[in-house]
Amino acid sequence: MKKKLLKIIGVLVAGWLLVTLIWFGFDLDGRLDWNIGTQYAQKDSTDNYSASELEKIEKGPKVLYGINVDSFNVTQERVKANQFLTDILQPHGVSYATVDAIGRHWKDTFDVRRMRANHKYTVISKKDDAKTPAYFIYEIDNTDYVVYNLNDTLFAYRGKKPLKIIRKETAGLIDNSLYLTLEEQGASPALAVELSEVYAWAVDFYRIQKGDWFKVIYDEKWVDGQRVGIGKIYAALFNHHNQDYYAIYFDEDGQGGSYYDENNKSCRRSFLKAPLKFFRISSPYSLRRKHPVTGKVKGHFGTDYAAARGTPIMSTANGTVIEAQRKTYNGIYVKIKHNSVYTTQYLHMSKIADGIRPGVRVKQGQTIGYVGSTGQATGPHVCYRFWQNGVQVDSRKVKIPPAENIKKEYEDAYAKHKKEWLKKLEEIDKSWEEKNDATQVQAAVH
Numbered sequence: 001m002k003k004k005l006l007k008i009i010g011v012l013v014a015g016w017l018l019v020t021l022i023w024f025g026f027d028l029d030g031r032l033d034w035n036i037g038t039q040y041a042q043k044d045s046t047d048n049y050s051a052s053e054l055e056k057i058e059k060g061p062k063v064l065y066g067i068n069v070d071s072f073n074v075t076q077e078r079v080k081a082n083q084f085l086t087d088i089l090q091p092h093g094v095s096y097a098t099v100d101a102i103g104r105h106w107k108d109t110f111d112v113r114r115m116r117a118n119h120k121y122t123v124i125s126k127k128d129d130a131k132t133p134a135y136f137i138y139e140i141d142n143t144d145y146v147v148y149n150l151n152d153t154l155f156a157y158r159g160k161k162p163l164k165i166i167r168k169e170t171a172g173l174i175d176n177s178l179y180l181t182l183e184e185q186g187a188s189p190a191l192a193v194e195l196s197e198v199y200a201w202a203v204d205f206y207r208i209q210k211g212d213w214f215k216v217i218y219d220e221k222w223v224d225g226q227r228v229g230i231g232k233i234y235a236a237l238f239n240h241h242n243q244d245y246y247a248i249y250f251d252e253d254g255q256g257g258s259y260y261d262e263n264n265k266s267c268r269r270s271f272l273k274a275p276l277k278f279f280r281i282s283s284p285y286s287l288r289r290k291h292p293v294t295g296k297v298k299g300h301f302g303t304d305y306a307a308a309r310g311t312p313i314m315s316t317a318n319g320t321v322i323e324a325q326r327k328t329y330n331g332i333y334v335k336i337k338h339n340s341v342y343t344t345q346y347l348h349m350s351k352i353a354d355g356i357r358p359g360v361r362v363k364q365g366q367t368i369g370y371v372g373s374t375g376q377a378t379g380p381h382v383c384y385r386f387w388q389n390g391v392q393v394d395s396r397k398v399k400i401p402p403a404e405n406i407k408k409e410y411e412d413a414y415a416k417h418k419k420e421w422l423k424k425l426e427e428i429d430k431s432w433e434e435k436n437d438a439t440q441v442q443a444a445v446h
């Protein structure tokens with residue numbers, strides 16, 4: 001009975017998530033498979049924005065898609081399933097010849113075969129007896145549309161609705177069911193995705209726990225009174241396991257910025273060059289090599305670092321242990337997931353370091369095991385394997401964005417910038433704390 005209920009809830013959540021994803025149209029890359037809960041407390045409710053935005057659009061001179069429609073009749077509808085351009089335009093008195101010309105001669109502007117159900121269209125017609133059609137507009141997506149001018153000589157052009165950027169501040173206390181709470185609070189799930197990228201190295205989003213909280217200052221993109229996406233995240237504070245993680249966006253030279261913490265350190269991390277301090281490469285990554293034990297020629301998808309038995313093996317970056325066990329060929333090994341992109345593995349250990357087991361967080365340089373020759377190995381070495389987006393790559397050749405800290409020459413500029421944004425973060429209320437206080441007061445009265 002309980003299982004069935006959980007299943008139903010699961011299906012509902014999955015359905016809602018799917019609809020959201022389609023709506024926002026972001027690509028996944030498996031970045032969304034962390035399901036944490038969040039309570040949002042927004043300083044500016046998106047509902048209010050939405051209403052006032054709508055009001056603004058409805059008031060003022062009646063301009064639609066850049067056309068002054070005061071002296072016209074306007075019909076706005078959505079394309080129905082299996083509805084063709086002819087079905088839409090002929091009832092408005094557009095001739096078959098014109099519909100045909102729209103499809104043929106203006107194909108480069110927009111191919112009408114790409115019209116999709118549920119997209120909005122507008123027919124603007126004259127207020128004469130014949131209600132002569134003057135314009136037909138089809139919305140390609142949230143921002144782009146195509147206008148067909150049906151007056152005299154047919155011509156078509158594309159347009160973009162004005163994009164409005166609205167600065168937002170949000171503070172959230174992590175609870176249990178992210179997406180439903182996000183929806184309730186009117187915050188965009190796209191924000192969660194963006195935050196997980198900013199904090200990819202600092203916070204393990206697969207292990208976010210109840211009581212974690214965050215503050216964030218960011219831009220929302222609005223079109224036509226509707227939120228269409230997230231813009232830049234300017235500054236954020238994530239409190240994870242009672243530790244503060246700051247991320248402040250700073251563009252030092254106008255070449256595209258990056259996120260830094262309160263100590264001028266980059267929020268990104270790079271990998272150690274090798275999992276051992278002192279080593280000799282005994283066998284490089286290669287797509288073809290003769291196996292030293294089996295003699296068979298096949299790919300070697302790792303780099304072998306030879307060292308004395310018992311030499312400590314280090315995790316090459318911060319991450320979470322996902323496997324720590326013994327297998328026939330790998331011998332004793334540890335596998336570490338660093339974030340949604342990178343995973344590393346260390347084979348043939350003599351033993352695993354104390355406390356290293358699945359679920360444990362490890363820091364860059366932390367000892368996770370000791371060199372050995374367990375499994376299929378001729379002598380003591382560690383076979384180091386590296387995955388990028390699920391594909392095994394050569395750890396010595398993979399290009400990882402550099403994790404440069406604030407450079408000397410920009411220290412003053414960053415100090416000023418940082419001060420301003422830390423203050424702004426400080427000023428955001430943690431509304432959930434007030435709630436707790438209220439509960440305590442009530443409890444005291446009873």
Ligand SMILES: [Zn+2]
Pocket residue numbers: 283300302303304382383384
């Ligand atoms: Zn190897």
